Amino acid sequence: MRQAAKNAGLSERRFSQVFREEVGLSPKAWTRVQRFQKAVQQLHAGTGLPWAELALECGYYDQSHFANEFRAFSGMDATSYSARQTLWANHVPAK
Numbered sequence: 845m846r847q848a849a850k851n852a853g854l855s856e857r858r859f860s861q862v863f864r865e866e867v868g869l870s871p872k873a874w875t876r877v878q879r880f881q882k883a884v885q886q887l888h889a890g891t892g893l894p895w896a897e898l899a900l901e902c903g904y905y906d907q908s909h910f911a912n913e914f915r916a917f918s919g920m921d922a923t924s925y926s927a928r929q930t931l932w933a934n935h936v937p938a939k
Contacts, residue, residue: 845859876913883922886901887922
């Protein structure tokens with residue numbers, strides 16, 4: 845965020861305020877969503893990467909971080925998600 849604020853000519857605090865007003869999320873939350881979306885797309889595409897590699901490729905610190913974030917956003921673990929066959933990456937049928 846520091847570099848983005850500098851590039852925009854704003855303080856970090858002001859950058860964060862403007863970002864939240866325009867995007868509706870804090871820069872950190874937006875980054876988390878983007879990272880999660882990348883992971884979902886990779887899983888949906890069936891890349892077959894080992895979990896640790898997938899986690900690093902998507903920008904997570906480690907596999908545990910990936911697992912915790914995935915469950916926090918989706919309500920299920922990545923293994924359960926990847927076992928489901930759905931037409932759309934962001935759709936999980938209700939039970």
